Amino acid sequence: MSKSEIASGGIGNEPRLSRASVARFSLYLRHLERFERERVRNVSSSMLGEALGITDAQVRKDLAYLGNLGQPGIGYPTQDLIAALRNRLGVDRQWACVVVGAGNLARALLRYKGFEKHGFRFVALFDSDADKIGKMVEGLQVLPIQNLKETVGATGATLAVLAVPAEAAQPVADAVVEAGIKGILNFAPIMPRLPAGVSLIGVDLAIQLEQLAFLVHLSQTESKLDPR
Amino acid sequence: MSKSEIASGGIGNEPRLSRASVARFSLYLRHLERFERERVRNVSSSMLGEALGITDAQVRKDLAYLGNLGQPGIGYPTQDLIAALRNRLGVDRQWACVVVGAGNLARALLRYKGFEKHGFRFVALFDSDADKIGKMVEGLQVLPIQNLKETVGATGATLAVLAVPAEAAQPVADAVVEAGIKGILNFAPIMPRLPAGVSLIGVDLAIQLEQLAFLVHLSQTESKLDPR
Protein backbone atom coordinates (compact mmCIF):
# COMPACT_ATOMS: atom_id res chain seq x y z
CA MET A 1 0.00 0.00 0.00
CA SER A 2 1.34 3.34 -0.99
CA LYS A 3 2.49 5.80 1.58
CA SER A 4 0.31 8.68 0.52
CA GLU A 5 -2.95 6.89 0.76
CA ILE A 6 -4.97 7.92 3.73
CA ALA A 7 -6.01 4.55 4.89
CA SER A 8 -9.35 3.28 3.84
CA GLY A 9 -10.09 0.37 6.01
CA GLY A 10 -11.54 -1.38 3.00
CA ILE A 11 -10.94 -4.61 1.22
CA GLY A 12 -8.62 -2.94 -1.18
CA ASN A 13 -10.14 -1.87 -4.45
CA GLU A 14 -12.43 0.96 -3.51
CA PRO A 15 -11.25 4.44 -4.43
CA ARG A 16 -8.56 5.87 -2.20
CA LEU A 17 -8.22 9.34 -0.83
CA SER A 18 -5.12 11.27 -1.80
CA ARG A 19 -3.70 14.09 0.27
CA ALA A 20 -4.25 16.43 -2.62
CA SER A 21 -7.94 15.64 -2.80
CA VAL A 22 -8.36 16.33 0.88
CA ALA A 23 -7.36 19.92 0.33
CA ARG A 24 -10.06 20.28 -2.32
CA PHE A 25 -12.98 18.78 -0.46
CA SER A 26 -13.77 21.93 1.47
CA LEU A 27 -13.67 23.89 -1.76
CA TYR A 28 -16.11 21.53 -3.45
CA LEU A 29 -18.43 21.93 -0.51
CA ARG A 30 -18.26 25.67 -0.64
CA HIS A 31 -19.16 25.79 -4.33
CA LEU A 32 -21.84 23.16 -3.97
CA GLU A 33 -23.51 25.22 -1.29
CA ARG A 34 -23.52 28.10 -3.70
CA PHE A 35 -25.05 25.94 -6.43
CA GLU A 36 -27.68 24.78 -3.99
CA ARG A 37 -28.60 28.36 -3.14
CA GLU A 38 -28.97 28.93 -6.86
CA ARG A 39 -31.38 26.00 -7.01
CA VAL A 40 -29.15 23.89 -9.24
CA ARG A 41 -30.48 20.34 -8.90
CA ASN A 42 -27.56 18.54 -10.47
CA VAL A 43 -23.98 19.57 -10.89
CA SER A 44 -21.56 18.15 -13.41
CA SER A 45 -17.89 17.51 -12.92
CA SER A 46 -17.12 20.22 -15.44
CA MET A 47 -19.13 22.83 -13.53
CA LEU A 48 -17.17 22.07 -10.39
CA GLY A 49 -13.92 21.86 -12.28
CA GLU A 50 -14.44 25.27 -13.78
CA ALA A 51 -15.27 26.74 -10.39
CA LEU A 52 -12.05 25.41 -8.88
CA GLY A 53 -9.84 25.79 -11.90
CA ILE A 54 -9.14 22.09 -12.38
CA THR A 55 -10.19 19.54 -14.96
CA ASP A 56 -13.41 17.61 -14.91
CA ALA A 57 -11.53 14.34 -14.77
CA GLN A 58 -9.86 15.44 -11.58
CA VAL A 59 -13.21 16.25 -10.04
CA ARG A 60 -14.60 12.85 -10.93
CA LYS A 61 -11.57 11.12 -9.46
CA ASP A 62 -12.00 13.04 -6.22
CA LEU A 63 -15.73 12.48 -5.97
CA ALA A 64 -15.35 8.80 -6.67
CA TYR A 65 -14.14 8.57 -3.09
CA LEU A 66 -17.64 9.37 -1.90
CA GLY A 67 -19.11 6.38 -3.70
CA ASN A 68 -20.94 6.23 -6.98
CA LEU A 69 -23.15 9.26 -6.65
CA GLY A 70 -22.90 10.43 -10.21
CA GLN A 71 -25.53 9.63 -12.81
CA PRO A 72 -24.22 9.33 -16.36
CA GLY A 73 -25.78 11.94 -18.59
CA ILE A 74 -27.08 13.91 -15.61
CA GLY A 75 -24.33 14.73 -13.16
CA TYR A 76 -24.34 14.57 -9.38
CA PRO A 77 -27.47 15.40 -7.36
CA THR A 78 -26.44 18.57 -5.57
CA GLN A 79 -28.04 17.76 -2.25
CA ASP A 80 -26.78 14.20 -2.07
CA LEU A 81 -23.30 15.32 -2.91
CA ILE A 82 -23.37 17.99 -0.21
CA ALA A 83 -24.64 15.50 2.33
CA ALA A 84 -21.98 12.95 1.42
CA LEU A 85 -19.22 15.55 1.53
CA ARG A 86 -20.37 16.92 4.86
CA ASN A 87 -20.42 13.44 6.22
CA ARG A 88 -16.92 12.64 5.02
CA LEU A 89 -15.55 15.96 6.15
CA GLY A 90 -17.16 15.57 9.53
CA VAL A 91 -18.99 18.88 9.34
CA ASP A 92 -22.40 17.30 9.67
CA ARG A 93 -21.96 17.67 13.37
CA GLN A 94 -21.08 20.48 15.76
CA TRP A 95 -17.46 21.16 16.63
CA ALA A 96 -16.86 23.00 19.87
CA CYS A 97 -13.69 25.12 19.82
CA VAL A 98 -11.78 27.01 22.44
CA VAL A 99 -9.68 30.07 21.67
CA VAL A 100 -6.49 30.82 23.54
CA GLY A 101 -5.20 34.37 23.43
CA ALA A 102 -7.71 37.19 23.78
CA GLY A 103 -6.20 39.70 21.38
CA ASN A 104 -7.42 41.33 18.21
CA LEU A 105 -7.11 38.15 16.19
CA ALA A 106 -9.37 36.34 18.64
CA ARG A 107 -11.85 39.21 18.39
CA ALA A 108 -11.82 38.98 14.63
CA LEU A 109 -12.40 35.24 14.71
CA LEU A 110 -15.17 35.40 17.30
CA ARG A 111 -16.96 38.11 15.40
CA TYR A 112 -16.86 36.34 12.07
CA LYS A 113 -20.17 34.57 11.60
CA GLY A 114 -19.06 32.25 8.83
CA PHE A 115 -17.86 29.60 11.23
CA GLU A 116 -21.22 28.86 12.80
CA LYS A 117 -22.75 28.09 9.44
CA HIS A 118 -20.17 25.36 9.04
CA GLY A 119 -20.80 23.79 12.42
CA PHE A 120 -18.06 25.45 14.46
CA ARG A 121 -18.92 27.00 17.81
CA PHE A 122 -16.52 28.93 20.00
CA VAL A 123 -17.30 27.95 23.55
CA ALA A 124 -14.55 29.54 25.61
CA LEU A 125 -11.79 32.11 25.49
CA PHE A 126 -8.60 31.97 27.54
CA ASP A 127 -5.73 34.28 28.29
CA SER A 128 -2.87 34.42 30.72
CA ASP A 129 -2.99 38.20 31.16
CA ALA A 130 -4.54 38.99 34.55
CA ASP A 131 -5.83 42.31 33.23
CA LYS A 132 -7.95 40.57 30.62
CA ILE A 133 -9.36 37.78 32.75
CA GLY A 134 -12.99 38.28 33.60
CA LYS A 135 -13.59 40.80 30.81
CA MET A 136 -16.20 40.02 28.18
CA VAL A 137 -14.98 39.70 24.60
CA GLU A 138 -17.54 39.20 21.87
CA GLY A 139 -19.88 37.46 24.26
CA LEU A 140 -17.34 35.25 25.98
CA GLN A 141 -15.77 35.84 29.34
CA VAL A 142 -11.99 35.60 29.33
CA LEU A 143 -10.91 32.69 31.51
CA PRO A 144 -7.52 31.94 33.04
CA ILE A 145 -5.53 29.23 31.29
CA GLN A 146 -5.62 27.17 34.45
CA ASN A 147 -9.29 26.50 33.72
CA LEU A 148 -8.54 24.86 30.38
CA LYS A 149 -8.87 21.24 31.39
CA GLU A 150 -12.02 21.78 33.38
CA THR A 151 -13.68 23.80 30.60
CA VAL A 152 -12.68 21.42 27.83
CA GLY A 153 -14.12 18.59 29.87
CA ALA A 154 -17.35 20.44 30.58
CA THR A 155 -17.93 21.69 27.04
CA GLY A 156 -16.65 18.70 25.12
CA ALA A 157 -14.46 20.97 23.00
CA THR A 158 -12.32 19.12 20.48
CA LEU A 159 -10.54 21.93 18.65
CA ALA A 160 -8.41 24.82 19.85
CA VAL A 161 -7.38 28.01 18.11
CA LEU A 162 -4.03 29.37 19.23
CA ALA A 163 -3.87 33.13 18.83
CA VAL A 164 -0.94 33.71 21.15
CA PRO A 165 2.59 35.11 20.70
CA ALA A 166 5.35 32.84 19.44
CA GLU A 167 6.94 32.33 22.84
CA ALA A 168 3.67 31.10 24.32
CA ALA A 169 2.77 28.73 21.51
CA GLN A 170 4.58 25.61 22.68
CA PRO A 171 3.48 25.73 26.34
CA VAL A 172 -0.07 26.58 25.35
CA ALA A 173 -0.09 23.77 22.83
CA ASP A 174 1.07 21.39 25.53
CA ALA A 175 -1.66 22.66 27.82
CA VAL A 176 -4.49 22.23 25.35
CA VAL A 177 -3.31 18.75 24.42
CA GLU A 178 -3.15 17.90 28.11
CA ALA A 179 -6.70 19.22 28.40
CA GLY A 180 -7.88 16.76 25.77
CA ILE A 181 -7.96 18.83 22.59
CA LYS A 182 -7.56 16.81 19.38
CA GLY A 183 -6.94 19.48 16.77
CA ILE A 184 -5.11 22.79 16.81
CA LEU A 185 -5.34 25.75 14.46
CA ASN A 186 -2.14 27.65 15.13
CA PHE A 187 -1.51 31.27 14.22
CA ALA A 188 1.82 31.59 15.99
CA PRO A 189 4.87 31.66 13.70
CA ILE A 190 6.35 28.43 15.04
CA MET A 191 5.32 24.85 14.59
CA PRO A 192 4.70 23.32 18.01
CA ARG A 193 5.69 19.72 18.62
CA LEU A 194 2.65 17.59 19.29
CA PRO A 195 2.07 13.99 20.26
CA ALA A 196 0.66 11.64 17.65
CA GLY A 197 -3.10 11.73 17.52
CA VAL A 198 -3.35 15.49 17.67
CA SER A 199 -3.79 17.26 14.35
CA LEU A 200 -2.32 20.61 13.51
CA ILE A 201 -2.95 23.23 10.88
CA GLY A 202 -0.76 26.28 10.88
CA VAL A 203 -1.54 29.69 9.45
CA ASP A 204 1.57 31.82 9.36
CA LEU A 205 0.64 35.20 8.02
CA ALA A 206 4.21 36.44 7.66
CA ILE A 207 4.98 33.48 5.43
CA GLN A 208 1.90 34.11 3.33
CA LEU A 209 2.94 37.71 2.80
CA GLU A 210 6.43 36.57 1.92
CA GLN A 211 5.07 34.12 -0.65
CA LEU A 212 2.99 36.90 -2.13
CA ALA A 213 6.00 39.19 -2.34
CA PHE A 214 7.90 36.38 -4.02
CA LEU A 215 5.21 35.93 -6.66
CA VAL A 216 5.20 39.64 -7.39
CA HIS A 217 8.96 39.71 -7.37
CA LEU A 218 9.11 36.86 -9.87
CA SER A 219 6.66 38.44 -12.24
CA GLN A 220 8.44 41.78 -11.98
CA THR A 221 11.88 40.38 -12.69
CA GLU A 222 12.17 37.78 -15.36
CA SER A 223 9.60 35.29 -15.53
CA LYS A 224 6.17 34.27 -16.47
CA LEU A 225 4.16 31.96 -14.28
CA ASP A 226 2.05 29.53 -16.19
CA PRO A 227 -1.50 30.54 -15.37
CA ARG A 228 -3.12 27.91 -13.22
CA MET B 1 10.21 23.13 -21.60
CA SER B 2 7.97 21.66 -19.01
CA LYS B 3 4.85 23.43 -17.95
CA SER B 4 5.64 23.54 -14.27
CA GLU B 5 8.90 25.26 -14.60
CA ILE B 6 8.79 28.82 -13.53
CA ALA B 7 10.68 30.37 -16.32
CA SER B 8 14.30 31.05 -15.80
CA GLY B 9 15.41 33.33 -18.52
CA GLY B 10 18.60 31.34 -18.79
CA ILE B 11 20.39 29.48 -21.50
CA GLY B 12 18.70 26.30 -20.50
CA ASN B 13 20.71 24.05 -18.24
CA GLU B 14 20.77 25.87 -14.95
CA PRO B 15 18.55 24.48 -12.21
CA ARG B 16 14.87 25.29 -12.54
CA LEU B 17 12.45 26.34 -9.90
CA SER B 18 9.47 24.10 -9.28
CA ARG B 19 6.21 25.30 -7.85
CA ALA B 20 6.67 23.02 -4.90
CA SER B 21 10.04 24.50 -4.03
CA VAL B 22 8.60 27.99 -4.03
CA ALA B 23 6.36 27.07 -1.15
CA ARG B 24 9.36 25.90 0.87
CA PHE B 25 11.66 28.85 0.35
CA SER B 26 10.09 30.96 3.05
CA LEU B 27 10.36 28.05 5.44
CA TYR B 28 14.04 27.57 4.71
CA LEU B 29 14.58 31.23 5.38
CA ARG B 30 12.76 31.09 8.66
CA HIS B 31 14.84 28.17 9.92
CA LEU B 32 18.05 29.65 8.61
CA GLU B 33 17.38 32.81 10.56
CA ARG B 34 17.00 30.67 13.63
CA PHE B 35 20.27 28.88 12.92
CA GLU B 36 21.96 32.22 12.46
CA ARG B 37 20.69 33.43 15.83
CA GLU B 38 22.17 30.26 17.29
CA ARG B 39 25.49 31.17 15.71
CA VAL B 40 25.57 28.15 13.41
CA ARG B 41 28.16 28.99 10.73
CA ASN B 42 27.28 26.27 8.28
CA VAL B 43 24.09 24.31 7.80
CA SER B 44 23.83 20.98 6.07
CA SER B 45 21.00 19.80 3.88
CA SER B 46 20.10 17.23 6.50
CA MET B 47 19.75 19.85 9.23
CA LEU B 48 17.32 21.80 7.10
CA GLY B 49 15.57 18.67 5.96
CA GLU B 50 14.97 17.59 9.51
CA ALA B 51 13.64 21.02 10.43
CA LEU B 52 11.11 20.95 7.59
CA GLY B 53 10.35 17.26 7.70
CA ILE B 54 11.67 16.48 4.23
CA THR B 55 14.70 14.60 2.94
CA ASP B 56 18.15 16.05 2.56
CA ALA B 57 18.13 15.31 -1.16
CA GLN B 58 15.04 17.45 -1.55
CA VAL B 59 16.75 20.31 0.23
CA ARG B 60 19.80 20.11 -2.01
CA LYS B 61 17.60 20.09 -5.10
CA ASP B 62 15.79 23.19 -3.92
CA LEU B 63 18.93 25.05 -2.91
CA ALA B 64 20.61 24.24 -6.19
CA TYR B 65 18.37 26.90 -7.65
CA LEU B 66 20.31 29.53 -5.75
CA GLY B 67 23.59 28.54 -7.39
CA ASN B 68 26.38 26.40 -6.08
CA LEU B 69 26.58 27.68 -2.54
CA GLY B 70 27.22 24.36 -0.88
CA GLN B 71 30.68 23.20 0.07
CA PRO B 72 31.20 19.43 -0.01
CA GLY B 73 32.08 18.12 3.40
CA ILE B 74 31.03 21.37 5.06
CA GLY B 75 27.51 22.39 4.14
CA TYR B 76 26.13 25.78 3.22
CA PRO B 77 27.46 28.99 4.80
CA THR B 78 24.45 30.17 6.80
CA GLN B 79 24.83 33.85 6.03
CA ASP B 80 25.42 33.42 2.31
CA LEU B 81 22.44 31.15 2.05
CA ILE B 82 20.22 33.64 3.87
CA ALA B 83 21.40 36.45 1.63
CA ALA B 84 20.82 34.43 -1.52
CA LEU B 85 17.38 33.34 -0.38
CA ARG B 86 16.35 36.85 0.60
CA ASN B 87 17.48 38.05 -2.77
CA ARG B 88 15.53 35.42 -4.66
CA LEU B 89 12.45 35.86 -2.51
CA GLY B 90 12.60 39.59 -2.94
CA VAL B 91 12.59 40.31 0.79
CA ASP B 92 15.93 42.10 0.68
CA ARG B 93 13.96 45.23 -0.01
CA GLN B 94 11.01 47.01 1.59
CA TRP B 95 7.47 46.18 0.55
CA ALA B 96 4.88 48.83 1.23
CA CYS B 97 1.41 47.42 1.85
CA VAL B 98 -2.02 48.94 2.20
CA VAL B 99 -4.77 47.36 4.26
CA VAL B 100 -8.40 47.61 3.24
CA GLY B 101 -11.02 47.00 5.92
CA ALA B 102 -10.43 48.54 9.33
CA GLY B 103 -11.83 45.76 11.51
CA ASN B 104 -10.34 43.53 14.16
CA LEU B 105 -8.36 41.53 11.67
CA ALA B 106 -6.70 44.68 10.40
CA ARG B 107 -5.91 45.65 13.98
CA ALA B 108 -4.35 42.27 14.62
CA LEU B 109 -2.23 42.53 11.50
CA LEU B 110 -1.10 46.09 12.15
CA ARG B 111 -0.15 45.28 15.70
CA TYR B 112 1.88 42.21 14.82
CA LYS B 113 5.52 43.22 14.68
CA GLY B 114 6.77 40.19 12.80
CA PHE B 115 6.07 41.74 9.42
CA GLU B 116 8.47 44.62 9.74
CA LYS B 117 11.37 42.29 10.41
CA HIS B 118 10.71 40.73 7.04
CA GLY B 119 10.58 43.98 5.17
CA PHE B 120 6.84 44.61 5.08
CA ARG B 121 5.51 48.01 6.05
CA PHE B 122 1.85 48.93 6.32
CA VAL B 123 1.53 52.44 4.97
CA ALA B 124 -2.20 53.06 4.82
CA LEU B 125 -5.53 51.77 6.04
CA PHE B 126 -8.83 52.15 4.20
CA ASP B 127 -12.47 51.57 4.94
CA SER B 128 -15.78 52.46 3.38
CA ASP B 129 -17.56 52.98 6.69
CA ALA B 130 -18.02 56.72 7.24
CA ASP B 131 -17.98 56.20 11.01
CA LYS B 132 -14.46 54.81 10.90
CA ILE B 133 -12.92 57.27 8.50
CA GLY B 134 -10.57 59.69 10.17
CA LYS B 135 -10.14 57.54 13.28
CA MET B 136 -6.67 56.35 14.23
CA VAL B 137 -6.09 52.61 14.26
CA GLU B 138 -2.74 51.32 15.44
CA GLY B 139 -1.02 54.46 14.30
CA LEU B 140 -2.73 54.79 10.93
CA GLN B 141 -5.57 57.09 10.07
CA VAL B 142 -8.48 55.37 8.37
CA LEU B 143 -8.88 56.74 4.86
CA PRO B 144 -11.83 56.56 2.50
CA ILE B 145 -11.49 54.04 -0.30
CA GLN B 146 -11.74 56.86 -2.81
CA ASN B 147 -8.22 57.85 -1.78
CA LEU B 148 -6.75 54.49 -2.81
CA LYS B 149 -5.25 55.46 -6.12
CA GLU B 150 -3.75 58.66 -4.84
CA THR B 151 -2.26 57.00 -1.76
CA VAL B 152 -0.87 54.03 -3.64
CA GLY B 153 0.77 56.42 -6.04
CA ALA B 154 2.22 58.55 -3.28
CA THR B 155 3.50 55.69 -1.13
CA GLY B 156 4.59 53.33 -3.87
CA ALA B 157 2.65 50.50 -2.25
CA THR B 158 2.79 47.25 -4.18
CA LEU B 159 0.80 44.88 -1.97
CA ALA B 160 -2.69 45.05 -0.51
CA VAL B 161 -4.28 43.10 2.31
CA LEU B 162 -8.02 42.63 1.94
CA ALA B 163 -9.71 42.27 5.31
CA VAL B 164 -13.24 43.03 4.16
CA PRO B 165 -16.51 41.08 4.12
CA ALA B 166 -17.17 38.63 1.29
CA GLU B 167 -19.56 40.96 -0.58
CA ALA B 168 -16.96 43.71 -0.71
CA ALA B 169 -14.05 41.55 -1.83
CA GLN B 170 -14.54 41.72 -5.59
CA PRO B 171 -15.17 45.47 -5.87
CA VAL B 172 -12.32 46.23 -3.48
CA ALA B 173 -10.03 43.91 -5.41
CA ASP B 174 -10.94 45.74 -8.60
CA ALA B 175 -10.24 49.05 -6.90
CA VAL B 176 -6.80 48.12 -5.60
CA VAL B 177 -5.81 46.69 -8.97
CA GLU B 178 -6.99 49.87 -10.62
CA ALA B 179 -4.87 51.77 -8.11
CA GLY B 180 -1.77 49.91 -9.24
CA ILE B 181 -1.40 47.15 -6.62
CA LYS B 182 0.45 44.07 -7.88
CA GLY B 183 -0.23 41.51 -5.15
CA ILE B 184 -3.22 40.80 -2.94
CA LEU B 185 -3.46 38.87 0.31
CA ASN B 186 -7.14 38.08 0.59
CA PHE B 187 -8.94 37.05 3.77
CA ALA B 188 -12.43 37.13 2.34
CA PRO B 189 -13.99 33.72 1.71
CA ILE B 190 -14.25 34.16 -2.03
CA MET B 191 -11.62 34.15 -4.73
CA PRO B 192 -11.76 37.45 -6.61
CA ARG B 193 -11.16 37.47 -10.34
CA LEU B 194 -8.03 39.38 -11.19
CA PRO B 195 -6.31 40.42 -14.38
CA ALA B 196 -3.09 38.67 -15.34
CA GLY B 197 -0.07 40.26 -13.76
CA VAL B 198 -1.65 40.61 -10.33
CA SER B 199 -0.77 37.88 -7.83
CA LEU B 200 -3.15 36.55 -5.26
CA ILE B 201 -2.81 34.54 -2.08
CA GLY B 202 -5.94 33.63 -0.22
CA VAL B 203 -6.30 32.78 3.44
CA ASP B 204 -9.73 31.36 4.15
CA LEU B 205 -10.00 30.69 7.84
CA ALA B 206 -13.27 28.78 7.64
CA ILE B 207 -11.68 26.38 5.19
CA GLN B 208 -8.67 25.92 7.43
CA LEU B 209 -10.91 25.05 10.35
CA GLU B 210 -12.83 22.66 8.17
CA GLN B 211 -9.63 20.95 7.09
CA LEU B 212 -8.63 20.62 10.70
CA ALA B 213 -11.97 19.13 11.62
CA PHE B 214 -11.55 16.70 8.74
CA LEU B 215 -8.16 15.58 9.98
CA VAL B 216 -9.51 15.00 13.46
CA HIS B 217 -12.56 13.29 12.03
CA LEU B 218 -10.38 10.96 9.98
CA SER B 219 -8.20 9.99 12.87
CA GLN B 220 -11.23 9.46 15.08
CA THR B 221 -13.02 7.23 12.62
CA GLU B 222 -10.97 4.73 10.74
CA SER B 223 -7.71 5.70 9.60
CA LYS B 224 -4.14 6.44 10.24
CA LEU B 225 -2.37 9.30 8.56
CA ASP B 226 1.21 8.70 7.66
CA PRO B 227 3.17 11.16 9.76
CA ARG B 228 4.70 13.80 7.57
Place this chain on the structure above:
DNA sequence: GGATGTGAACGACTTCACAGCG
Protein backbone atom coordinates in the same frame (compact mmCIF):
# COMPACT_ATOMS: atom_id res chain seq x y z
C1' DG C 1 -26.68 12.89 -26.59
C1' DG C 2 -24.39 13.86 -22.35
C1' DA C 3 -21.94 12.84 -18.44
C1' DT C 4 -19.90 9.33 -15.40
C1' DG C 5 -16.09 6.07 -13.94
C1' DT C 6 -11.65 4.42 -14.85
C1' DG C 7 -7.41 2.19 -16.95
C1' DA C 8 -3.53 4.06 -19.25
C1' DA C 9 -0.44 7.76 -20.39
C1' DC C 10 1.71 11.58 -18.88
C1' DG C 11 4.08 14.88 -16.11
C1' DA C 12 5.67 16.63 -11.75
C1' DC C 13 7.78 15.90 -7.48
C1' DT C 14 10.57 13.10 -4.40
C1' DT C 15 13.93 9.81 -3.19
C1' DC C 16 17.87 6.97 -4.33
C1' DA C 17 22.45 6.38 -5.02
C1' DC C 18 26.76 7.65 -6.20
C1' DA C 19 30.59 10.36 -8.34
C1' DG C 20 33.35 14.11 -6.96
C1' DC C 21 35.26 17.47 -4.09
C1' DG C 22 37.15 19.63 0.14
Place this chain on the structure above:
DNA sequence: CGCTGTGAAGTCGTTCACATCC
Protein backbone atom coordinates in the same frame (compact mmCIF):
# COMPACT_ATOMS: atom_id res chain seq x y z
C1' DC D 1 35.86 10.84 5.87
C1' DG D 2 31.42 14.12 5.23
C1' DC D 3 28.52 16.45 2.38
C1' DT D 4 27.30 18.42 -2.03
C1' DG D 5 25.33 18.12 -6.76
C1' DT D 6 22.89 15.39 -9.91
C1' DG D 7 21.39 11.68 -13.20
C1' DA D 8 18.30 7.81 -12.70
C1' DA D 9 14.54 5.57 -10.60
C1' DG D 10 10.47 5.69 -8.24
C1' DT D 11 6.18 7.57 -6.54
C1' DC D 12 2.39 10.46 -6.64
C1' DG D 13 -0.99 13.32 -8.81
C1' DT D 14 -3.25 14.88 -13.12
C1' DT D 15 -4.99 14.46 -17.64
C1' DC D 16 -6.50 11.67 -21.59
C1' DA D 17 -9.58 8.88 -23.77
C1' DC D 18 -13.10 5.84 -24.07
C1' DA D 19 -16.35 2.17 -22.72
C1' DT D 20 -20.54 2.49 -20.28
C1' DC D 21 -24.89 3.79 -18.69
C1' DC D 22 -29.17 6.92 -18.18
